[in-house]
Amino acid sequence: MTRHFKRLLEIDECLRRKKRYTAGILAEELEVSERTIFNDIEEMRRDYAAPIASDLNRGYYYENPDWRLPTISLSKGELFALVLGARMLEKIPIYCTFTEGQTPM
Numbered sequence: 001m002t003r004h005f006k007r008l009l010e011i012d013e014c015l016r017r018k019k020r021y022t023a024g025i026l027a028e029e030l031e032v033s034e035r036t037i038f039n040d041i042e043e044m045r046r047d048y049a050a051p052i053a054s055d056l057n058r059g060y061y062y063e064n065p066d067w068r069l070p071t072i073s074l075s076k077g078e079l080f081a082l083v084l085g086a087r088m089l090e091k092i093p094i095y096c097t098f099t100e101g102q103t104p105m
Contacts, residue, residue: 007032011040012069015052015062022059044069 044050
């Protein structure tokens with residue numbers, strides 16, 4: 001997992017807490033700049049459709065608390081390759097060495 005995606009997960013975790021998180025507080029807690037937090041929040045909104053809102057009293061928060069940040073993002077091609085690889089592995093015979101008197105299963 002990249003450092004960047006790990007930080008997005010950490011922001012997600014913070015926003016789920018019932019605590020007030022501003023860009024400054026998030027930046028301090030995650031040891032990055034406020035600009036990085038602004039960019040990460042914008043990316044979460046744009047690329048992951050995160051329903052993040054903010055106001056002066058609450059800071060950043062999820063408008064829909066049931067929304068989840070996807071932890072594995074695969075393209076259709078990657079998913080196809082994964083399924084194809086799994087099916088190919090199912091076809092490969094597995095050879096085991098048995099001592100005399102043993103039977104498989």
